[in-house]
Amino acid sequence: MDIRIGITRTTIFAVLYSLVLGLPFAIAGFLKKELLSLLGNAWWIAPLSLMALLAIIGPFLYIYIERLAEESLLKEQRRYHDTLKHAASGMTRIRNLKRLLELITHIVTKTVKISYAAIYLYDSDKNEYILQVNRNKEKRSILRLSADNPLILRFSNDRSPILLREIKHKHEQANKEELVKIIETMDQLCASVIIPSYLGDKLSAVFILGDKVSGQDYTQDDLSVFEVLASQAALAIENARFYEEAKEMQEQIVQAEKMSTIGTMADGLSHQINNRFYALSLIAGDTIDSIKNTDTTNCSEDIKTMLKSINYALERIQANVIQGGEVVRGLLKYSRKDDASFAPIELDSVIENTIAMVQYKIRLSEVDIIRDIPSDTPKIKGNSTQLQEVFFNFIDNAYDAIMERKSTFNEKGFRGKIGISAKPAQIPGYLEIVVEDNGIGVKETDIKKIFTPFFSTKLVSHKGTGLGLYVIKRIITESHNGKITFESKYKNGTRFVVWLPTK
């Protein structure tokens, strides 16, 4: 309880009961003469009845006055407690994380009138608490808090807010190193109060508040309201994060749909394109033929030169048309017909076709693709379109990993390698295929997520749909009754092992 309230109550009580008791006595004392003349020997009835009356209405008066006094005393505080509680309930409706955090700091700063407020959110990738928003940017405070910081560790044992004033007091009483570190950190954070925000057991955010503008201390009531705010905030933040993730996932779904549609159009599109090439080929070819059959002996040198260059140009056109036709032919081989047929397939030709296709996406000159598939390798019982999809993804991902390693670490003499090898598996009736690369590899924290849909470690610009490995796993395990495992070492490379049935 606020000490001011205690004092106020005591004062009101004292004043009121001095009246309740004192008034009758005063009357008895000062007005004795008048009372004697009015009532004679029963004069004492008057002061006594007055006392009784006052004693009866006393408590009610007390309650009334006390309430008035408290209301006026706490008006300020009640005002902002209400505002904060109201804000807390409205928070979960905000879906944009940044806006949510700014709103929280804004409300707290304006209602409580504090000099500084900031929010740090936990980032699981870096295992740190990172500054997201702060009011009053003139105050320069640190941008991140490591999860090992004594301040953070204190929050894992004790969920109550930390008041700088209290800590300093504790420090005066017992000089502990941990307290010194905490005080130091609070200084760096420009904090007078730190309120932790938990989602279940995890500390998901810390709210930093500076001094109140009025210079007053934070009361216990203040802290309880902040704690309510913090727990609501934790939920709201989780909500906003989840919403943003869901939106991103939806965009990826749409993108995947689009890619799939384009795949189904490949057949019709290729045909159309082929028709264009055919027409071009005939037009150029016929014109070259006409020039060849024209007698130019009576033409000027200028005309002869011009005809020569036109002829050359047409020959170049034809060469390009042939090239174009090759690209289309490759695309046709790869088109997504709903062909679910299973047949004995040569792994080597699958890889061959895949490489023919993948060269339009990646620069084959940047990596060495090393194949070790002996000629007596048994045929796989599978669907060639699906298997091409599988190996396309493997090679594409390997290439990206290699490029990422190149650009991140810039190792001298580094040469990207993708190795594909096959041999009969130890389990009879299966072929064991290994695809390995010396790219950047996968971080340990990501390893278990690698086959989940929409998971991708690639930069946003290269992300694709993120469906790759999820689909591959399904093709191998569900469609082909095979198995897939993988191992990876960050900065070293990745290795996929696939088992596919040969019968």
Added chain:
Amino acid sequence: MAKLLIVDDEIDVREFAANFFRKRKINVSTASGGQEALDFVKNNKPDLVLLDINMNGLDGIETLRRLRLTNEEVNVIMVTGKKPEEEGAFEECKQLGAIDYIHKPLELDELERIVLGQLFKTKS
């Protein structure tokens, strides 16, 4: 003079292929669709028909079937732009008596070799 009919719904194909063969002293006619081709063959009996498979309206295969129905003894080479693996279409054309089956895009040299080869085979 050998008579050639080129059937294709693409104008550039008709014009330029026709021009090419006319320079080689071949009497070339063109048709832009299946029905036009059928009418021409009925009245003119060409020595060779280059028949495009994928046309709007009456397509190549249907045209070929109808040609055979009227017992036309005319030599037909089918031309297609679709997947080479379309075994079904190839078989069907063979059964319907097509002499050959070629894929677009085709260079004129190749086309010349095939067409002239065919025309002079029948002539002799």
